[in-house]
Structure formats: structure tokens, C-alpha cells
Amino acid sequence: xxxxxxxxxxxxxxxxxxxxxxxxxxxxxxxxxxxxxxxxxxxxxxxxxxxxxx
Numbered sequence: 001x002x003x004x005x006x007x008x009x010x011x012x013x014x015x016x017x018x019x020x021x022x023x024x025x026x027x028x029x030x031x032x033x034x035x036x037x038x039x040x041x042x043x044x045x046x047x048x049x050x051x052x053x054x
Contacts, residue, residue, distance in 0.1 A: 002052070012053070017046055 005012060020042045023034045030038075 002049075015046070015049060017042070019045060 002012070021038055023030060023038055025034065
């Protein structure tokens with residue numbers, strides 16, 4: 001998807017993160033697995049994109 005967009009437009013000027021989840025828990029009650037799930041979905045996509053385009 002990104003390769004095709006870059007071929008057509010030359011740059012990507014803005015990236016919208018439209019994926020996100022929330023665990024309705026008090027932070028100290030979250031398990032590591034729940035925390036990792038939230039971080040993985042909410043942040044990892046942007047990190048991978050930033051690394052891929054740098």
C-alpha cells in the first residue's frame with residue numbers, strides 16, 4: 001500500500017492512526033499481556049511506519 005502511494009504521490013505528508021483499543025481497567029490492575037495488547041495496537045503501527053520510511 002505504501003509503495004503504491006509513494007509511486008503515485010511521491011510523499012506521504014500525514015498518517016492517521018485510526019486503530020486503537022482501550023482496556024477499561026485501572027492501570028495498576030492491568031496484566032502485562034493486556035498492556036502489551038494496547039501498546040501493540042495503539043503504537044506499534046506508527047513505529048513500524050516511521051522505521052520503514054526513515
